[in-house]
Amino acid sequence: MGSLGGISLDQLRENVAIAFDALRVSKLRSGLTILGVVIGVSTVMTMATIVQGVRDQILNTIQAAGPTTFYVIKVFSTTPVNPDNPPKWIRIRPDLSAEEADRIAQLPQIGYAGIWAQIQLRLEYQGVRTQLISGFGADDRYQEMQGGELAEGRWFTKSEMRSGAPVVVIQEVQARRIFGRIDPIGKTIQAGGRPVQVVGLYQPPANIFAPPGQEVGAVMPYQFVLHGYHIDKTNALFICIKPKPGVTVADAMDAVTIEMRSIRKLRPADHDNFDLMSQDQILDTFTSITDIFFLVMLVLASVALMVGGIGVMAIMMVSVTARTREIGVRKALGATRRDILLQFLIEAATLTGIGGVLGIVVGLTAGRGVTALMNIEAKTPVGLTLLAVAVSVAIGLIFGVIPARRAARMDPVEALRYE
Amino acid sequence: MSPQTDDVALSTTAERKVVVQSAGAQPDKDWVIVTRGLKREYDMGGEIVRALQGVDLAIRKNEYVAIMGPSGSGKSTLMNLIGCLDTPNGGEYWLSGQLVSTMKDDELARVRNKEIGFVFQTFNLLPRATALHNVELPLVYAGVGSAERKERAMEALTKVQLGDRAMHRPNELSGGQRQRVAIARALVNRPAILLADEPTGNLDSTTSEEIMRVFETLANTGQTVIMVTHEPDIAAHARRVVVLRDGKIASDERNQKVTSSLGL
Ligand SMILES: Nc1ncnc2c1ncn2[C@@H]1O[C@H](COP(=O)(O)OP(=O)(O)O)[C@@H](O)[C@H]1O
Numbered sequence: 288m289g290s291l292g293g294i295s296l297d298q299l300r301e302n303v304a305i306a307f308d309a310l311r312v313s314k315l316r317s318g319l320t321i322l323g324v325v326i327g328v329s330t331v332m333t334m335a336t337i338v339q340g341v342r343d344q345i346l347n348t349i350q351a352a353g354p355t356t357f358y359v360i361k362v363f364s365t366t367p368v369n370p371d372n373p374p375k376w377i378r379i380r381p382d383l384s385a386e387e388a389d390r391i392a393q394l395p396q397i398g399y400a401g402i403w404a405q406i407q408l409r410l411e412y413q414g415v416r417t418q419l420i421s422g423f424g425a426d427d428r429y430q431e432m433q434g435g436e437l438a439e440g441r442w443f444t445k446s447e448m449r450s451g452a453p454v455v456v457i458q459e460v461q462a463r464r465i466f467g468r469i470d471p472i473g474k475t476i477q478a479g480g481r482p483v484q485v486v487g488l489y490q491p492p493a494n495i496f497a498p499p500g501q502e503v504g505a506v507m508p509y510q511f512v513l514h515g516y517h518i519d520k521t522n523a524l525f526i527c528i529k530p531k532p533g534v535t536v537a538d539a540m541d542a543v544t545i546e547m548r549s550i551r552k553l554r555p556a557d558h559d560n561f562d563l564m565s566q567d568q569i570l571d572t573f574t575s576i577t578d579i580f581f582l583v584m585l586v587l588a589s590v591a592l593m594v595g596g597i598g599v600m601a602i603m604m605v606s607v608t609a610r611t612r613e614i615g616v617r618k619a620l621g622a623t624r625r626d627i628l629l630q631f632l633i634e635a636a637t638l639t640g641i642g643g644v645l646g647i648v649v650g651l652t653a654g655r656g657v658t659a660l661m662n663i664e665a666k667t668p669v670g671l672t673l674l675a676v677a678v679s680v681a682i683g684l685i686f687g688v689i690p691a692r693r694a695a696r697m698d699p700v701e702a703l704r705y706e
Numbered sequence: 707m708s709p710q711t712d713d714v715a716l717s718t719t720a721e722r723k724v725v726v727q728s729a730g731a732q733p734d735k736d737w738v739i740v741t742r743g744l745k746r747e748y749d750m751g752g753e754i755v756r757a758l759q760g761v762d763l764a765i766r767k768n769e770y771v772a773i774m775g776p777s778g779s780g781k782s783t784l785m786n787l788i789g790c791l792d793t794p795n796g797g798e799y800w801l802s803g804q805l806v807s808t809m810k811d812d813e814l815a816r817v818r819n820k821e822i823g824f825v826f827q828t829f830n831l832l833p834r835a836t837a838l839h840n841v842e843l844p845l846v847y848a849g850v851g852s853a854e855r856k857e858r859a860m861e862a863l864t865k866v867q868l869g870d871r872a873m874h875r876p877n878e879l880s881g882g883q884r885q886r887v888a889i890a891r892a893l894v895n896r897p898a899i900l901l902a903d904e905p906t907g908n909l910d911s912t913t914s915e916e917i918m919r920v921f922e923t924l925a926n927t928g929q930t931v932i933m934v935t936h937e938p939d940i941a942a943h944a945r946r947v948v949v950l951r952d953g954k955i956a957s958d959e960r961n962q963k964v965t966s967s968l969g970l
């Protein structure tokens with residue numbers, strides 16, 4: 288017999304065929320059985336697709352902005368701090384200032400440093416409004432730092448930046464929304480309730496995620512934003528820094544830390560009263576959030592799979608009893624315990640394997656749906672897909688053991704007599 | 707033809723006596739079945755049911771034996787032991803020169819697969835499998851590859867005149883056809899013995915005769931056949947009749963009717 292060591296391909300094929308046959312006969316029962324597995328697997332696959340998609344976008348954006356860009360921020364936190372009532376240790380930290388940005392910009396290690404503020408606003412032209420979008424108070428180096436390109440018009444002039452002139456470069460898509468076919472350049476719009484003149488149209492790189500926020504709809508001179516709008520100085524004010532070519536991020540960050548401490552006259556014993564945030568840290572933060580997310584999903588999915596597994600066990604038990612006679616016949620014809628055990632194990636594994644494949648299809652579809660809504664590109668998490676198949680099959684094998692053993696140990700005479 | 711040549715396929719009482727009495731000795735391979743003092747008891751919650759109480763039976767290659775007896779006399783119990791589906795509580799059982807009464811579960815499974823072909827009263831075909839696949843089953847468990855399996859199963863089906871029904875499922879076949887599929891399945895592994903427990907119990911008399919003709923042909927071509935029946939008409943086809951009563955052999959004689967019908 289060609290099966291002493293492992294299990295022959297022929298045997299496997301034979302048994303998978305038996306499993307499909309049993310499935311065909313009791314579709315509803317089998318369907319209910321694998322529901323738990325389908326739910327468990329599809330949940331994980333959905334989440335994985337979304338997380339993977341978002342992660343890829345962040346990596347892309349970091350690539351676009353240059354992975355060396357880093358930021359000085361009042362406080363680096365994974366969740367926004369309530370700006371109206373921050374804890375004391377944050378309250379005593381000074382706000383960042385344009386002077387600090389200028390001082391940093393003069394460091395020999397630093398290529399660029401500029402203070403930027405992020406605000407939420409709507410754009411309006413002749414009664415047509417955008418939704419609440421993200422806007423930046425920055426400078427003419429914005430595009431260089433964040434990627435993307437100028438589609439039309441120009442960036443700010445030095446004097447516009449210095450005086451805080453009410454000019455704006457708006458995102459092309461937003462411009463189309465409020466202007467339609469009208470040429471926006473030179474027109475005055477309401478940006479967050481203030482009149483500003485459109486000087487340029489900007490096309491951001493595909494999906495911009497850093498600094499954290501939505502796609503940027505409008506960029507205005509920092510000085511204008513500082514005086515014209517309310518800025519959340521705790522969470523949304525930061526100095527954007529790029530080291531000179533050839534300088535490592537770590538060296539540049541050290542230099543910036545020393546300079547900031549000297550500007551703020553901190554003594555050696557004092558803690559920093561500002562935070563640095565590198566692209567790596569942003570990614571790490573995101574990863575730690577998604578890790579927690581994954582952990583929760585994993586627990587939920589495990590519960591679903593456990594329930595599914597117990598369902599498989601119950602159904603296989605019923606199936607074994609219903610097929611007692613078949614087992615007797617097979618034994619009479621020479622099936623060993625091992626043959627019968629394998630038959631039912633493979634049947635259970637086929638059942639849950641099908642459940643797993645269905646779950647993957649459902650999960651990937653749902654994941655793609657969600658990422659499409661989020662306007663990001665989703666890649667198939669190949670490793671996880673394979674793992675999901677393996678886990679599903681393993682569930683069948685594990686929870687199939689008890690029913691399969693029961694079948695294998697049946698007494699042939701009694702099994703043949705079973706009505 | 708002299709009576710002696712006819713008796714080629716029949717052991718004599720004297721020969722059997724010799725074989726059966728030498729306890730512990732391995733019989734010659736020609737003796738397909740030798741049981742010595744075979745016992746089978748069932749414990750029914752403290753009460754012991756002695757289904758077989760010391761059966762001495764010797765059957766030589768090519769014999770065609772009917773086992774008869776009233777209901778409850780132990781026919782099925784004996785068949786299950788001979789078929790290696792069950793193990794005795796006492797005594798010896800030698801099958802084709804191998805001592806099987808002490809074998810364990812999986813060894814018995816291999817012996818069943820190689821040496822025994824079962825034909826049941828209720829056919830016991832797998833309802834969802836085609837005739838061909840049903841016949842393939844013993845070969846599956848013998849580890850025969852798919853192509854050879856199909857070929858041999860087809861050959862066996864052709865032998866029982868069902869070559870054209872290979873792809874039919876049992877519910878598309880008549881009772882007689884189903885039993886012929888079962889016979890093909892029993893023979894596909896070329897077993898030492900064909901065991902039939904009431905093979906015509908679920909068939910009408912015409913179909914029963916048809917099945918008996920199949921058995922007759924098999925017996926004539928050298929297949930050892932052992933058949934349990936309580937119908938004298940059916941038993942009449944066998945060359946030798948063993949009668950059980952209360953778990954013991956009451957008589958074991960050549961079938962007068964058959965020997966006379968053979969033209970003696
Ligand atoms: N599994 C069993 N448990 C208990 N008693 C049994 C069992 N099988 C058979 N018997 C008993 O053994 C005796 C012989 O049964 P059996 O071999 O089926 O007889 P037959 O086939 O000649 O009708 C009967 O008394 C029957 O009740």
Ligand SMILES: [Mg+2]
Pocket residue numbers: 781782783
């Ligand atoms: Mg019986």
